[in-house]
Amino acid sequence: MFSPSKIKKDFPIFTDSNLVYLDNAATSQKPQAVLDAVDSLYKEANANVHRALYSLGSEATERFENSRKKVANFINANSKEIIFTSGTTESINLLARSLGNTLKSGDEILISEMEHHSNIVPWQLAAKRTGATLRYLSIKKTGELDLSEPEKYFTKKTKIVSLTHMSNVLGTINPIKGLAKLAHNVGAIFIVDGAQGASHLPVNMKELDCDFYAFSGHKMLGPTGIGVLWGKTKLLEEMEPFMGGGEMINTVSMESSTWNDIPYKFEAGTPNFAQAVGLGAAIDYLENIGMEAIELHEKTLLNYALNKMNHMDGIRIHGSAKDRGGVISFNVDGIHPHDLAQFLNEDNIAIRVGHHCAQPLLKTLGESATARLSFYIYNDENDVDKFCDSLKTIMGYF
Ligand code: PLP
Secondary structure: OOOHHHHHOOOHHHOOOOOEEOEOOOOOOOOHHHHHHHHHHHHHOOOOOOOOOOHHHHHHHHHHHHHHHHHHHHOOOOHHHEEEEOOHHHHHHHHHHHOHHHOOOOOEEEEEOOOOHHHOHHHHHHHHHHOOEEEEEOEOOOOOEOOOOHHHHOOOOEEEEEEEOEOOOOOEEOOHHHHHHHHHHOOOEEEEEOOOOOOOOOOOHHHHOOOEEEEEHHHHOOOOOOEEEEEOHHHHHHOOOOOOOOOOEEEEOOOOEEEOOOOHHHOOOOOOHHHHHHHHHHHHHHHHHOHHHHHHHHHHHHHHHHHHHHOOOOEEEEOOOOOEOOEEEEEEOOEOHHHHHHHHHHOOEEOEEEOOOOHHHHHHHOOOOEEEEEOOOOOOHHHHHHHHHHHHHHHHHO
16 A cells, blocks of 8 residues: 655655645646646646647647557557546536437436536536436435436436546445446447546446546646546547547638548547646546555545544435545534634634535435545545544634
8 A cells, every 4th residue: 555645745835844635526626747747847848739840849749649558558548539628527518518418309318416516507407408308317315326217317328428437525436337327228328428427446448337537637646737538449530520620620721611520520629738638647646556546545535534523423424335535525513614614714714615516406305515534545544533523623613
């Protein structure tokens, strides 16, 4: 097992600081190796990619395309199926536009009550544009999807199913392989929102058997502004582009255009190539530790924290899924989550409070806001102890 305290030394933000950072579901901190990769690109190889016929341009393109290969290896996919986007949100919007436009009245899009707004709103817009119906799989008290009557939700009308790999509020890890089967049995396309998946769990596109998988670089040690949409070759080739502009075309005449091959068909304009190179360095860093080890570390820390918090009176923890990642949402009787965050901040402890961009789920939970801890590779039991000690003191004030 790796040592979080050693890992912390690779992250400049923790240098000479007693910061306890427990908001990793929102974004992760960056190791020096990622900062160096971005810095070096700008200092040594900055030229636009796929255009320049000089050495600097070739170097930039090579570093950019090398990152695409790293992403492909990381999720066990083919490089041409890796589309760089700005993040999960753009990836899902791309699908909701491009696939969404093939929908018609009477068709159904199936999502769930535990989705992030970025896997709800794009589908609401697609439904509004096309006349399709948006349906929601409900969740059980445990915070798991209610799959007791799948035939009610997965029907011949279901054309698109889009579900999160792991809930950013409850930590629930959804049974992706089984869900893929349910979707494919009715001929639907199955999309996975992997914003909390690829960053915390080993993911293998050949095993999961989804059709599309979306994730964000900034949640997995990488820079902001870079994300990924993976899709099956056949589907990507059949899809219309999402945005028009430079590089996504083959030919352009005054009347019309033809499209470049995948993945470039979906990468209009200058891509965030420096950020993509940073994501490649982040993947190297994660692979060096190993995603299995990361999953185990976070689950161990989760159980340690749950055990401590369950022994404290007045705390309500939301969800109790059997398969669950390192996320804990909770409320404390008599203390508003926003007050809690401000008091914890006095001890340099950073947690997220609010609706976590999941208002429908919060409504189901019967809360307007919760407090949330979320772990990553640099967190350890010491962080959980400091958090629990601070929480006990705060609870004593009220
Ligand atoms: N989906 C889930 C489950 C998330 O947790 C998030 C971000 O918190 C997103 C989607 C959106 O990610 P981004 O803001 O990086 O596009």
